[in-house]
Amino acid sequence: MSDTIAAVATGAQVAAIGIIRLSGAAAIAIADRLFRPAAGKSMADYGDRRLVYGRLIDCAGETLDLCLCTISRAPNSYTGEDTAEFQCHGSPTVLRAALEACFACGARQALPGEFTKRAFLNGRMELTAAEAVADLIDAETVESAKNAAAQLSGAIADKTASIYSDLTDISAHYHAVLDYPDEDIEDFRLENYKAQLQAADTALHTLLKSFDRGRHLTAGLPAAIVGRPNAGKSSLLNALLGYERAIVTSVPGTTRDTIEEKVRLGSVLLRLTDTAGIRDTDDTVERLGVERSRLAMERAELVIAVIDGSEEPTGEDLAILRAAEQRPHAVLVISKADLGQERPAPETSLPTVSVSSVTGQGLDELERVVKAMFPLPPVPAGQILTNARQAEAVSRALESIRAARQAMETGCTPDIVLTETETAMAALGELTGSCVREDVTNRIFARFCVGK
Numbered sequence: 001m002s003d004t005i006a007a008v009a010t011g012a013q014v015a016a017i018g019i020i021r022l023s024g025a026a027a028i029a030i031a032d033r034l035f036r037p038a039a040g041k042s043m044a045d046y047g048d049r050r051l052v053y054g055r056l057i058d059c060a061g062e063t064l065d066l067c068l069c070t071i072s073r074a075p076n077s078y079t080g081e082d083t084a085e086f087q088c089h090g091s092p093t094v095l096r097a098a099l100e101a102c103f104a105c106g107a108r109q110a111l112p113g114e115f116t117k118r119a120f121l122n123g124r125m126e127l128t129a130a131e132a133v134a135d136l137i138d139a140e141t142v143e144s145a146k147n148a149a150a151q152l153s154g155a156i157a158d159k160t161a162s163i164y165s166d167l168t169d170i171s172a173h174y175h176a177v178l179d180y181p182d183e184d185i186e187d188f189r190l191e192n193y194k195a196q197l198q199a200a201d202t203a204l205h206t207l208l209k210s211f212d213r214g215r216h217l218t219a220g221l222p223a224a225i226v227g228r229p230n231a232g233k234s235s236l237l238n239a240l241l242g243y244e245r246a247i248v249t250s251v252p253g254t255t256r257d258t259i260e261e262k263v264r265l266g267s268v269l270l271r272l273t274d275t276a277g278i279r280d281t282d283d284t285v286e287r288l289g290v291e292r293s294r295l296a297m298e299r300a301e302l303v304i305a306v307i308d309g310s311e312e313p314t315g316e317d318l319a320i321l322r323a324a325e326q327r328p329h330a331v332l333v334i335s336k337a338d339l340g341q342e343r344p345a346p347e348t349s350l351p352t353v354s355v356s357s358v359t360g361q362g363l364d365e366l367e368r369v370v371k372a373m374f375p376l377p378p379v380p381a382g383q384i385l386t387n388a389r390q391a392e393a394v395s396r397a398l399e400s401i402r403a404a405r406q407a408m409e410t411g412c413t414p415d416i417v418l419t420e421t422e423t424a425m426a427a428l429g430e431l432t433g434s435c436v437r438e439d440v441t442n443r444i445f446a447r448f449c450v451g452k
């Protein structure tokens with residue numbers, strides 16, 4: 001069994017409760033040493049997952065806190081090792097002192113994600129479930145949390161397990177015929193496996209397609225607010241944010257730099273850039289800002305073009321609108337609706353919403369329009385790929401399955417079909433972590449927080 005790690009699992013702020021976790025060979029011995037159950041027994045006398053009330057002490061035997069302790073013995077714990085948890089009052093000072101006491105008893109500071117990494121290495125969860133732990137903690141929308149929660153219960157691994165099993169059947173049958181020519185084994189006929197390969201193709205294609213939307217579920221959809229100076233862009237961003245982030249001013253061109261914020265528009269998380277006004281100018285600094293705006297528009301998956309509804313649209317407004325119409329996803333916002341001077345909206349193919357950043361009028365409609373542009377894939381919870389590593393592995397598996405099908409169709413020899421089948425199996429193995437390189441797992445767990 002590995003060395004014993006310890007960490008505060010609940011962050012550094014003052015809170016009602018603070019938790020210290022221990023995992024490894026000495027976890028229960030350390031709990032025994034540092035915790036005195038009120039009932040006078042030792043922690044090791046208690047069964048798994050019992051919450052025991054008592055005193056947490058330091059190495060000198062002085063009381064640090066009156067709190068709860070629980071232990072879980074290997075292999076039935078989160079990490080698969082002996083574990084202990086102190087549920088203390090959430091004082092950073094107490095937690096620090098308790099952690100020092102754990103170190104004095106032989107534990108060492110856990111690295112980011114080390115508890116979950118041990119859970120993975122000890123077979124307590126497969127890799128996509130382990131990744132879902134971080135996604136669940138980081139989730140910024142309920143939809144993203146629900147998807148991660150279902151992946152935590154193995155939604156992706158379940159989906160790919162039957163494909164893997166079908167591919168194993170193909171491979172095993174082929175090798176059995178080859179290795180035991182004298183045995184009475186049914187001939188290996190590729191056409192018997194056509195249906196399985198077709199089903200694998202469809203399932204992997206659906207999974208991969210979900211990444212189109214899924215990658216934005218956690219990272220946010222790159223979006224840009226564009227419009228001429230004073231159109232009301234910064235005010236719109238602020239209204240969406242619900243707090244003042246950009247400097248709102250009536251002097252044109254002061255939003256010279258771009259500002260990026262994550263904004264939740266209902267179920268859609270936007271990575272929203274407020275740009276300097278798109279307009280021709282001689283001012284060098286401003287021109288840099290304008291250039292950035294054009295780039296932001298090109299990079300954005302969603303463009304929100306803002307035109308001041310209290311004024312006649314200018315040539316500049318229309319130029320921006322025409323540029324926005326060229327983008328795959330764009331919406332026109334007619335701003336300052338509260339001023340009651342609204343002109344007819346310019347002719348456009350874009351969905352148009354009248355908004356007031358002062359009263360909030362039209363923001364619900366904007367949310368509805370954007371949500372309709374970026375619907376969640378119609379798949380069960382947990383089957384949206386949100387992670388580039390997973391998508392890349394699924395893509396490789398799919399490529400090999402397609403190559404296998406093509407080889408079959410063009411009458412290639414079974415060994416070619418087999419090579420592709422086994423490459424697909426290897427890619428699926430990387431997906432769930434059953435065969436994945438150590439540097440890859442290290443990279444994955446490094447993005448976790450300490451204590452998870």
Ligand code: GDP
Nearest residue numbers: 229230231232233234235249250336356357358
């Ligand atoms: P930007 O240059 O496009 O970012 O425009 P700002 O957001 O800085 O707004 C320019 C001016 O219009 C400021 O004086 C804002 O207070 C005003 N403004 C922006 N949106 C609204 C709105 O919805 N209603 C009203 N009445 N004024 C607005």
